[in-house]
Amino acid sequence: MSRRALMRFCSAVFVPTVMAVAVYAATPQEAQKARHEHYEDLGDAFKAVRDNSRGDNPDWAALEKSAQTVVDASVDQQKWFAKGTGPEAGKTRALPEIWSKPDDFTAAQKMLSERAPKLLAAVKAKDLPGVQAAFKEVGGACKNCHENFRSPKKTTSPPPDRE
Numbered sequence: 001m002s003r004r005a006l007m008r009f010c011s012a013v014f015v016p017t018v019m020a021v022a023v024y025a026a027t028p029q030e031a032q033k034a035r036h037e038h039y040e041d042l043g044d045a046f047k048a049v050r051d052n053s054r055g056d057n058p059d060w061a062a063l064e065k066s067a068q069t070v071v072d073a074s075v076d077q078q079k080w081f082a083k084g085t086g087p088e089a090g091k092t093r094a095l096p097e098i099w100s101k102p103d104d105f106t107a108a109q110k111m112l113s114e115r116a117p118k119l120l121a122a123v124k125a126k127d128l129p130g131v132q133a134a135f136k137e138v139g140g141a142c143k144n145c146h147e148n149f150r151s152p153k154k155t156t157s158p159p160p161d162r163e
């Protein structure tokens with residue numbers, strides 16, 4: 001095969017493959033499931049930071065790993081709410097306000113992505129009081145978004161007057 005023919009062959013295989021991957025999109029339900037799992041991971045990492053920063057002799061390596069996960073998720077989450085992945089697509093606690101008030105939602109997400117690096121910085125500096133303070137700030141960002149953009153957990157037995 002000539003060099004040119006080889007090039008042509010390779011691009012005939014490679015280009016459509018890249019395009020197929022680029023246009024591939026998860027279904028809304030797959031996106032919801034992935035999002036849910038991402039937040040489970042974020043919650044686990046956040047709790048690991050809490051558990052590892054309570055004593056006066058923390059496991060700094062474990063703390064750094066968890067704080068890094070929080071930082072990464074704080075940025076990644078900005079891609080987890082594609083249009084069409086709200087309540088219209090299936091069971092989710094994500095409120096429609098996420099999509100109807102995008103500026104407010106972006107601000108709420110930014111609160112986390114601005115605070116999380118301070119947590120990681122305090123961990124890297126082995127500054128325990130700093131970690132504890134930054135942890136509170138990060139928790140405040142979680143709570144703010146949950147209060148405004150996540151529906152409360154459904155109780156298994158609704159009060160009788162609601163049925």
Ligand code: ASC
Binds near residue numbers: 046139143
């Ligand atoms: C957690 C957890 C959250 C946050 C939030 C902080 O442990 O799972 O979602 O803390 O409650 O206010």
